[in-house]
Amino acid sequence: MATSQFFERLSGPDRGFARAMASAALRQLGRIDKGLAPFLTRSLDTATPPARALLRVGAAQAWLMETPPHAVVSETVDAAKSWARAKSAAGFLNAVLRKVVSDRSHFDKAPVISVWPDWLTVAMMTSLGVEAAGRIAEAQLVEPELHLTPKSPDEAGALAASLEGQVIGPGSVSVPTGRIAEMEGFEGGGWWVQDVAAALPARLLGAQPGEMVFDLCAAPGGKTMQLAATGAKIVALDRSASRLERVSENLARTGLSDNVEIVADKLEDWTPSQPADRILLDAPCSALGTLRRHPEGAWIKSPDDIARFPEVQARLLEASARMLKPGGTLIYCVCTPLSREGVEVVDRVVAGGLLERAPISADEAGDFANGVTGHGDVLTLPNGQYGHDFFFVSRLRRI
Numbered sequence: 001m002a003t004s005q006f007f008e009r010l011s012g013p014d015r016g017f018a019r020a021m022a023s024a025a026l027r028q029l030g031r032i033d034k035g036l037a038p039f040l041t042r043s044l045d046t047a048t049p050p051a052r053a054l055l056r057v058g059a060a061q062a063w064l065m066e067t068p069p070h071a072v073v074s075e076t077v078d079a080a081k082s083w084a085r086a087k088s089a090a091g092f093l094n095a096v097l098r099k100v101v102s103d104r105s106h107f108d109k110a111p112v113i114s115v116w117p118d119w120l121t122v123a124m125m126t127s128l129g130v131e132a133a134g135r136i137a138e139a140q141l142v143e144p145e146l147h148l149t150p151k152s153p154d155e156a157g158a159l160a161a162s163l164e165g166q167v168i169g170p171g172s173v174s175v176p177t178g179r180i181a182e183m184e185g186f187e188g189g190g191w192w193v194q195d196v197a198a199a200l201p202a203r204l205l206g207a208q209p210g211e212m213v214f215d216l217c218a219a220p221g222g223k224t225m226q227l228a229a230t231g232a233k234i235v236a237l238d239r240s241a242s243r244l245e246r247v248s249e250n251l252a253r254t255g256l257s258d259n260v261e262i263v264a265d266k267l268e269d270w271t272p273s274q275p276a277d278r279i280l281l282d283a284p285c286s287a288l289g290t291l292r293r294h295p296e297g298a299w300i301k302s303p304d305d306i307a308r309f310p311e312v313q314a315r316l317l318e319a320s321a322r323m324l325k326p327g328g329t330l331i332y333c334v335c336t337p338l339s340r341e342g343v344e345v346v347d348r349v350v351a352g353g354l355l356e357r358a359p360i361s362a363d364e365a366g367d368f369a370n371g372v373t374g375h376g377d378v379l380t381l382p383n384g385q386y387g388h389d390f391f392f393v394s395r396l397r398r399i
């Protein structure tokens with residue numbers, strides 16, 4: 001049986017505890033491995049995957065959760081004994097976990113920036129500097145908040161009051177986490193889940209009623225709903241037909257389908273029947289700005305996986321620019337803080353002469369004003385006010 005099927009069979013507190021263990025281990029995996037290393041005679045990589053997983057989860061309980069030491073050792077060893085693929089590691093786990101529960105000093109000494117694999121820590125520090133990379137790592141230590149976008153920014157106050165949340169940014173609402181489909185107003189479609197930083201790009205596009213707006217990497221549709229709510233005519237395009245089903249469901253639930261045409265195609269293969277007044281390009285990227293939500297992303301991806309993005313992004317940005325009316329506005333955004341997928345892509349395409357920057361002012365960036373760069377782009381690094389994702393946003397104009 002696959003591990004995910006075991007999880008699905010759990011319910012109540014067991015399910016919650018399993019989730020909490022996995023989340024704690026994944027959030028600080030790099031530090032946990034550094035804390036474990038002195039207790040091992042060989043590299044952790046040489047352990048079988050089940051033994052490695054149990055060791056990391058045991059260490060997460062000992063060092064990050066308040067699980068009693070005897071329970072950490074006995075429950076983890078019992079779990080190994082009842083798992084065919086881990087049975088032979090029971091003695092090894094027992095010996096190492098006894099040391100783990102009585103000595104957290106190596107874990108405590110591992111710097112917060114080592115939560116990621118080493119290659120990623122280096123990439124973050126090279127791109128952003130040690131201090132900013134450290135703040136991003138810090139942000140990963142805590143469970144993310146739940147943010148909602150109301151259909152109209154004017155409704156943020158009422159939504160916050162009804163869900164015991166608080167208004168953040170220019171019209172988002174932070175609410176206590178819970179089962180989303182059971183929260184007040186979900187069925188009625190008055191709001192959708194969207195990180196406050198993810199809501200910024202569509203707001204900065206400034207779509208007006210009746211304008212032709214292309215949302216060119218649209219699925220699952222958080223930004224499409226924001227654009228549709230402005231009263232503009234929207235073309236929501238994505239290469240993934242299955243992900244576009246999510247866009248349709250989201251639009252139907254929120255009652256925003258009327259002015260949206262959905263197109264399943266590759267951006268670079270699609271020929272629009274008329275040029276756009278405005279375009280939003282939320283390009284495919286390494287998604288390193290959402291690691292606090294999906295910390296496993298740091299370990300699933302390799303340097304090669306993320307190296308391919310800048311070429312793709314530049315190609316998609318150029319193709320998008322050609323679909324824009326002269327003087328039309330384009331927002332390019334990516335949910336990664338790495339400069340090679342952000343400012344460097346924009347600089348390259350701007351140098352080609354199709355686009356120029358339409359700088360974003362500190363006023364427009366609101367709570368992210370401290371992220372406005374000298375070029376007038378925005379990089380939503382930790383703002384010291386509330387947790388959010390890390391987006392790069394640039395506003396451009398067709399020359």
Ligand SMILES: C[S@@+](CC[C@H](N)C(=O)[O-])C[C@H]1O[C@@H](n2cnc3c(N)ncnc32)[C@H](O)[C@@H]1O
Pocket residue numbers: 216217218219220221222223224237238239240243265266267268282283284285316
């Ligand atoms: C970052 S996600 C978009 C998120 C979306 N804008 C939102 O707010 O919900 C990137 C999307 O780009 C799509 N994509 C990747 N390459 C594409 C291409 N060449 N043409 C069109 N869509 C593409 C992916 O299928 C994915 O849905």
